[in-house]
Amino acid sequence: MAEAHETDDRxxxxxxxxxxxxxxxxxxxxxxSSPEDAADVVAETxxxxxxxxxxxxxxxxxxxxxxxxxxxxxxxHRRGERRRATRHAELVAEAEHLxxxxxxxxxxxxxGEAMDMLTDDDRELLALAVWEELDPxxxxxxxxxxxxxxxxxxxxxxxxxxxxxxxxxxxARFESRPLIEKESQ
Amino acid sequence: MNNDQxxxxxxxxxxxxxxxxxxxxxxxxxxxxxxxxxxxxARRRRMPSxxxxxxxxxxxxxxxxxxxxxxxxxxxxxxxxxxxxVTIDRVGDEFAFYFTEGDPDPVELEKAFRKVGLDELTxxxxxxxxxxxxxxxxxxxxxxxxxxxFTGGDCSERVADCLTAFSxxxxxxxxxxxxxxxxxKPGEKYAYPADAxxxxxxxxxxxxxxxxxxxxxxxxxxxxxxxxxxxxxxLRNGDEGVQFEQDVPASRIDPGWSVAKAESYNDGVIxxxxxxxxxxxxPPGF
Numbered sequence: 001m002a003e004a005h006e007t008d009d010r011x012x013x014x015x016x017x018x019x020x021x022x023x024x025x026x027x028x029x030x031x032x033s034s035p036e037d038a039a040d041v042v043a044e045t046x047x048x049x050x051x052x053x054x055x056x057x058x059x060x061x062x063x064x065x066x067x068x069x070x071x072x073x074x075x076x077h078r079r080g081e082r083r084r085a086t087r088h089a090e091l092v093a094e095a096e097h098l099x100x101x102x103x104x105x106x107x108x109x110x111x112g113e114a115m116d117m118l119t120d121d122d123r124e125l126l127a128l129a130v131w132e133e134l135d136p137x138x139x140x141x142x143x144x145x146x147x148x149x150x151x152x153x154x155x156x157x158x159x160x161x162x163x164x165x166x167x168x169x170x171x172a173r174f175e176s177r178p179l180i181e182k183e184s185q
Numbered sequence: 186m187n188n189d190q191x192x193x194x195x196x197x198x199x200x201x202x203x204x205x206x207x208x209x210x211x212x213x214x215x216x217x218x219x220x221x222x223x224x225x226x227a228r229r230r231r232m233p234s235x236x237x238x239x240x241x242x243x244x245x246x247x248x249x250x251x252x253x254x255x256x257x258x259x260x261x262x263x264x265x266x267x268x269x270x271v272t273i274d275r276v277g278d279e280f281a282f283y284f285t286e287g288d289p290d291p292v293e294l295e296k297a298f299r300k301v302g303l304d305e306l307t308x309x310x311x312x313x314x315x316x317x318x319x320x321x322x323x324x325x326x327x328x329x330x331x332x333x334x335f336t337g338g339d340c341s342e343r344v345a346d347c348l349t350a351f352s353x354x355x356x357x358x359x360x361x362x363x364x365x366x367x368x369x370k371p372g373e374k375y376a377y378p379a380d381a382x383x384x385x386x387x388x389x390x391x392x393x394x395x396x397x398x399x400x401x402x403x404x405x406x407x408x409x410x411x412x413x414x415x416x417x418x419x420l421r422n423g424d425e426g427v428q429f430e431q432d433v434p435a436s437r438i439d440p441g442w443s444v445a446k447a448e449s450y451n452d453g454v455i456x457x458x459x460x461x462x463x464x465x466x467x468p469p470g471f
Contacts, residue, residue, distance in 0.1 A: 010220055017216055021207035026200040043215055050219045051345045055267065068269045072346055075287040078315075088218070091211035102197040111191050119370065121288075130192045131199070144269035145290045162188055 009053045016056060017046060020063045023132070025095075027070055030131055035095035037077060043088050045070040064141040067132065071124070071142065114164035122157035129154055271297050272344045281336065281352045283344040284320075288367045305360045306353075312369035314379030314451070316386060320349035321366030321377045331357040369451065378448035381455050388455065393447040398459050399440035401447065411454045414438050416461050417445050418471040428471055429458070439465070 024042055032038040048069045049056050057065050115123060128134045128142060140150035186194070193199075206212060262281075266273040270286040270293050280301060284294075291308035298306040313321045324333045333353045340350035349365070369375055381388040387410055393401040402412045414435060417427040427445075438459055448456040461467070 013220065014216065017212075017219075018207050021212050022203040022205075023200050025206055026198055026203050029198050030196050043219075046215065046219050047222065048345050050222060065269075069346070072269075072285060072287060076346075088211065088215050090209075090214045094206070094209055094211040098198050098203075111195055115192070115195060126189075126192050130189050131196050142269075143290070144286065144293050146292070149290070149292070158188065161192065165188060165191070 013050055013053050013056070016049070016062045016066075020066055023063060024066055024070060027067060027132060028074075029095060029098050030127065031074060032077075035092055035099045038095045038098075039088050039092040041070055041073050041077065042091065044073045048073070061141065064134075064138055067128070067142045068144065110168040111165070113168040114161060117164040117167070118157065118160060121153070122160055125150075125154050125157040126161060266297050266300050268293065268297060270294055272347075273297060273301055274343075275301075275355065276352065278355055279332075279334075279352045280355050281343075281350065282363075283340050283347045283350045284365065285344060285347055287348060289365065294363070302355075303353075303357065303361075306357070307360070307362050309362055309364050310367040311364050311376035312373045313366035313375055313377045314383065314386065314449075315368040316379060316383045317366060317368075317377070321364075322349045322351060323364035324351060324353070324361070325364070326353075326357065326361035327359040328357050328361065330354075331361070372451075374452045375450045378450055378456065381447040381449040387449045387451070387453075388447060391447075393444045393457065396444050397440060398438050398442045398444055398457060401444045401457050402435075405447070405455045405457070413454050413456045415456055415458045417458050418461060418467045421471075430468065430471055433459075 021042075024045060025038070028038040028041040028045075029035075032041060045066055049066060055065075056062055118126070125139065125143075128139045134142065136151040136154055137147045139154065140147040143150060145153075262274050262276045264272060265275045265280075270284065270289040272283040272285065274281040274283075280303070289308075289310070291310055294308040295306070298304075298308075311321070311323075322335060324335075326333065331354045333351060336350045336352055340347035343350070351363075353361070366377055379386050382391050382393065383389065388405070388408065391404060393404060396404070398414070405412050412435075414433040414437075416430040416433050416437075418430060420426050420428060439462055442459045442462050442465075445458040445460050448458065450456070
């Protein structure tokens with residue numbers, strides 16, 4: 001019986017892995033500054049998922065659960081607590097290609113500056129909404145908060161991003177004035 | 186281009202660019218490595234042993250004022266609540282809490298506490314140094330009969346990626362507060378001290394431990410920081426550890442006494458913990 005149970009666990013985990021891998025890889029690559037870190041986050045996230053396979057939700061909720069795990073692992077990395085759970089040279093090599101292929105940012109990067117002006121929390125909320133294309137209910141699942149809290153925090157993060165963009169692009173704000181004057185004539 | 190599109194344009198890669206990646210050699214190799222690891226479903230996870238629970242005290246930072254007593258891990262264990270941020274077990278006459286979020290939402294944690302009937306248990310997040318290597322945990326209670334046990338240490342034995350854990354008697358009465366450290370924002374004052382010599386802290390790379398109080402104070406002032414003093418009195422009963430006498434005036438500090446550690450609350454003041462010399466007389470209560 002135990003063996004049958006483990007086979008079930010394994011096939012379910014494999015199915016979730018294949019279904020969510022691209023999104024988890026994207027999540028990690030978008031947030032990590034190096035391919036090694038991204039590979040670590042992907043690997044550690046799935047190690048946790050495997051060790052907690054009986055808690056891994058079915059369906060799309062599984063993807064949100066994995067984002068939540070990846071988020072905590074990233075936070076641990078940022079605190080300097082790195083654990084290399086597996087060896088994954090091939091995964092690192094593949095991630096390196098993704099980093100090499102991404103286009104370098106042109107300087108001066110006003111959008112980047114505006115993003116840097118946001119708190120980590122605001123940036124992550126916007127990233128979940130825009131990069132992972134999650135709605136507030138899904139963001140709430142990832143962050144472990146209420147849907148309403150996610151909705152309000154996202155609204156505020158968008159407002160702060162708009163303000164940051166205005167601060168980093170003062171010319172854009174002033175350029176709009178002549179148009180308004182013309183329209184009012 | 187609207188602001189969302191601007192944000193999106195900064196993504197290093199989009200999911201749609203990764204089609205087919207789930208079946209690359211790297212993905213296959215990782216999957217094979219992971220499923221070769223032994224799975225640890227909840228039904229097979231171990232409870233922390235009393236020995237591990239005691240060691241947990243040394244492994245993590247515990248707030249001053251927190252009551253930490255011997256563990257009580259007898260009785261059957263049953264998981265009664267689980268979310269992204271916390272798992273709660275009922276263990277005999279106690280609840281055991283396993284925290285898995287580095288920067289949790291207090292509202293969510295309190296919701297979890299309410300689910301198990303702890304209606305007056307609140308959560309406060311306190312800013313701590315982002316360089317803090319171990320979770321900071323504190324507990325204040327009004328019920329003199331309630332017992333709280335810090336079981337941080339190896340709590341990931343019970344719940345994967347657990348950061349810190351504690352147990353409390355299930356019938357605790359009156360208000361009680363759990364305090365968890367969260368990374369302070371730039372410029373924000375810490376509610377729990379950091380080692381001033383850690384990289385990124387006020388005296389990054391400077392070691393004051395072992396220097397005389399006079400020399401340490403000079404080094405601190407050279408960096409345009411203020412000095413405050415604590416005296417670290419040995420415990421009266423001879424047990425290992427010290428009792429801090431806080432905000433001691435400089436006039437009571439012998440310049441030759443040795444500095445045990447230098448702490449920062451990120452507020453421009455360095456707190457020098459000084460070891461009183463062998464002839465020093467402790468004040469009443471120390």
